[in-house]
Amino acid sequence: MMSLKTFFVLAILMASAITLISATPSQEEEEEEAAATSLRGTSRFLAQTSQKSVRVVKTCDKYPSVCLAKGSAGPHCCQKKCVNLTTDRLNCGRCGKKCSYSKICCQGKCVSPMSNENHCGSCGNKCKKGSSCVYGMCSYA
Ligand SMILES: *[C@@H]1O[C@H](CO)[C@@H](O)[C@H](O)[C@H]1NC(C)=O
Numbered sequence: 001m002m003s004l005k006t007f008f009v010l011a012i013l014m015a016s017a018i019t020l021i022s023a024t025p026s027q028e029e030e031e032e033e034a035a036a037t038s039l040r041g042t043s044r045f046l047a048q049t050s051q052k053s054v055r056v057v058k059t060c061d062k063y064p065s066v067c068l069a070k071g072s073a074g075p076h077c078c079q080k081k082c083v084n085l086t087t088d089r090l091n092c093g094r095c096g097k098k099c100s101y102s103k104i105c106c107q108g109k110c111v112s113p114m115s116n117e118n119h120c121g122s123c124g125n126k127c128k129k130g131s132s133c134v135y136g137m138c139s140y141a
Pocket residue numbers: 073074075084085086087
């Protein structure tokens with residue numbers, strides 16, 4: 001009879017085998033192709049590289065560095081998406097921290113731009129001393 005432990009070990013092995021099967025072929029293929037192309041010439045190599053960029057999708061959960069690339073929405077990774085935790089209303093300060101609908105995310109905190117004296121109307125818009133934030137505008141009444 002199979003013990004529960006053996007079963008789990010087998011299950012894990014199966015899972016990793018499936019992951020390997022689904023993940024490696026393209027990589028192996030690329031390496032083989034790269035090796036082959038160096039013999040065959042540059043034009044095919046160029047065709048390969050452009051094809052490769054379309055085929056391989058690198059998600060930030062596996063490749064955190066993609067969020068640091070140019071054009072990324074932000075340097076942090078939440079649920080396979082690049083975000084900027086400083087300003088993302090759906091991931092404000094940490095992944096999954098949502099700001100309620102009337103609030104915005106400034107420096108990783110949910111604030112009300114209608115009344116916040118440090119973020120009046122928009123992030124970083126500080127009202128001068130003695131003025132208060134009313135409906136998103138610094139008021140000097
Ligand atoms: C994140 O957002 C803040 C505020 O807009 C900005 O200053 C900062 O450069 C952003 N970070 C990145 C890496 O995009």
